[in-house]
Amino acid sequence: MILVKLIRLNRLYMMTLCWALAASLMLTACFTGVESTKAITKKDVKRALEGTEEAVDAERGKMYSVAKASFAEWQPGKLFYVTDDNVKLLFAPNAASATASLQQHYLSYKGYSTDTSIDGKDCVVIAFADEAGNEYLLPTNKTLEELSQPQLPYSIPFLIDIDEILQLRSMLVGKAVYVKSPLWYDAQGNLITGRKFVKVEIKDVLPGNKVFPYKVRFTDSEREAYMFMSSAQSSVQNRTYTDLFSDSDVHLRYPEISDDNWACIIRGDVALGMTKDECRLSLGTPKTIDRRPTYDGLVEYWTYDNGVYLIFEDGLLRRYRK
Numbered sequence: 001m002i003l004v005k006l007i008r009l010n011r012l013y014m015m016t017l018c019w020a021l022a023a024s025l026m027l028t029a030c031f032t033g034v035e036s037t038k039a040i041t042k043k044d045v046k047r048a049l050e051g052t053e054e055a056v057d058a059e060r061g062k063m064y065s066v067a068k069a070s071f072a073e074w075q076p077g078k079l080f081y082v083t084d085d086n087v088k089l090l091f092a093p094n095a096a097s098a099t100a101s102l103q104q105h106y107l108s109y110k111g112y113s114t115d116t117s118i119d120g121k122d123c124v125v126i127a128f129a130d131e132a133g134n135e136y137l138l139p140t141n142k143t144l145e146e147l148s149q150p151q152l153p154y155s156i157p158f159l160i161d162i163d164e165i166l167q168l169r170s171m172l173v174g175k176a177v178y179v180k181s182p183l184w185y186d187a188q189g190n191l192i193t194g195r196k197f198v199k200v201e202i203k204d205v206l207p208g209n210k211v212f213p214y215k216v217r218f219t220d221s222e223r224e225a226y227m228f229m230s231s232a233q234s235s236v237q238n239r240t241y242t243d244l245f246s247d248s249d250v251h252l253r254y255p256e257i258s259d260d261n262w263a264c265i266i267r268g269d270v271a272l273g274m275t276k277d278e279c280r281l282s283l284g285t286p287k288t289i290d291r292r293p294t295y296d297g298l299v300e301y302w303t304y305d306n307g308v309y310l311i312f313e314d315g316l317l318r319r320y321r322k
Contacts, residue, residue: 065231065232065241066164066167066168066231067167068153068155068161068164069153069161069163070147070148070149070150070153070154071124071144071147071148071153071154072144072147072148072150074109075109076108076109076110076111077108077109078108078109078161078162078163079106079107079108079109079162079163080106080107080108080109080128080156080159080160080161080162081104081105081106081159081160081162081165081207082102082103082104082105082106082107082158082159083103083104083158083159083160083207083208083209083210083213084103084158084209084210085101085102085103086157086158087102087156087157087158087159088102088136090138090156090157090158091136091137091138092125092136092137092138092139094135094136094137096130096134096135096136097134097136100130100132100134102130105130105131106130106131106162107128107129107130107136107159108128108129108130109126109127109128110127110128110129110135111127112124112125112126112127112144113125113127114144115139117141121143122143122144123139123140123141123142123143124140124142124143124144124147125137125138125139125140126138126140138156140154142154157210158210160207160208160213162207164213164214164231165205165206165207165214168205168214169204169205172202172205172216173202173203173204173205174201174202175201175202175247176199176200176201177199177200177201177202177245177246177247178197178198178199178200178245178246178247178248178249178250179194179195179196179197179198179200179218179220179227179244179245180196180197180243180244180245180246180250181194181196181227181239181243181244182194182195182196182268183227183228184225184226184227185225185226185227185228186225186226187224187226189209189226192225194225195220195266195267195268196265196266196268196281196282197246197249197250197251197262197265197266197281198220198221198266199220199221199249200218200219200220201218201219201220202216202217202218203217203218203219203224204216204217205217206226208228208229209228211228211230212228212229212230212239213229213230213231214228214229214230214231215227215228215229216228216229216244227239227244229241229244254277254281257278257281261274261278264278264282265278265281265282267282268282268283269282269322270282270283270310270317270320270322271317272317272318272319272320273316273317274316274317275315275316275317276300276312276315276317279302279310279317283304283308283310284304286302286303286304286310287303287304287305288301288302288303289301289302290303296313297313297314298313298314299311299312299313300312300313300315307321308320308321308322309321
C-alpha cells in the first residue's frame with residue numbers, strides 16, 4: 001500500500017515538473033521573441049518611417065482645411081465667384097440672367113424668401129445680385145431646415161465661396177513648402193512644365209475653376225506659377241493640400257537616392273539603372289504592371305496612360321520609352 005502511494009506521488013511530481021518546464025519554455029519564447037518573431041529589416045524601418053511622414057502630412061492637411069459655413073450662417077453681402085456661365089441655368093428666368101455673362105464675376109448674397117412647392121413644403125429661394133445690381137433668384141427646392149444642416153453645408157455648383165478663399169489665404173500665404181506635383185500653370189491657366197519636390201513660397205490663394213475651387217500662386221527659384229487645388233469636401237480628391245505640398249523636404253526621406261537620380265525625379269524624368277521606387281517618385285504610379293519570368297530572371301513592364309512604358313530587370317530600369 002505504501003509502495004503504491006509512493007509511485008503515485010512520484011508520478012504527480014514528474015507531471016508537475018513537466019508542466020513547469022513547458023511553462024518556462026513558453027515564457028522564454030514570448031519574451032525573447034527568438035522562436036516566433038521575424039527579424040526587423042532596414043526595409044521595415046524605412047516603411048515605418050515613410051508611414052509616419054505620410055501620417056504627419058495628412059494631419060497637416062487637416063490643419064489647412066477650410067471650415068464651410070452652413071446656410072444659416074450666411075449674411076447679406078456674402079460674396080461668391082462664378083466659375084462658369086452655366087450657373088444661369090440654376091436661376092429662375094429673367095432678363096438679366098438671360099443676357100448678362102456672369103463667368104469670372106462676383107455675386108453677392110442678398111437674402112432669401114420661401115415659396116410653397118407642389119407637395120406643400122416651404123422651399124427657400126435664394127436671392128443674389130451682380131456688380132451692376134441685377135438680381136438672380138435661385139429656387140433650392142429645400143426647406144430652411146434642410147439647407148441649414150451643419151454636417152452637410154449647402155453648396156451651389158459653379159460658385160466659389162470667397163470666405164473660403166480668405167481662410168486659405170490667412171493659413172497659407174508666406175509659407176515655404178515643397179511641391180509634390182509637376183502640373184503647374186501660368187497666370188492665363190495654360191499648363192507649363194513644372195518641377196517636383198522643389199522648395200517654393202506660397203504668395204496668394206485665388207478662386208479656381210468649376211472643378212478645383214482654389215488656385216494657389218507660388219514662386220520658386222526660377223519663376224512664378226500656379227496650381228489648382230481641391231477642397232476636402234470636393235468630389236475630386238486627388239489634388240488636396242497634402243497631394244500638392246509637403247511642409248518638409250521629401251528628399252530627406254530617401255537619403256539613398258543619388259543627386260543625379262534626384263535631379264531626374266525633380267524634372268519628372270527617368271534614367272537607366274534607376275530603381276522602381278525612384279521611377280515611381282518621378283512618374284507616379286503606373287496604370288498597369290506586368291511581371292514575366294524569363295531565363296535571366298523576372299522582367300517587369302510598367303505602362304502609363306500617356307504611352308510611357310518602363311522595363312525593369314532585377315528591380316532596375318533597363319529600357320524605357322517616353
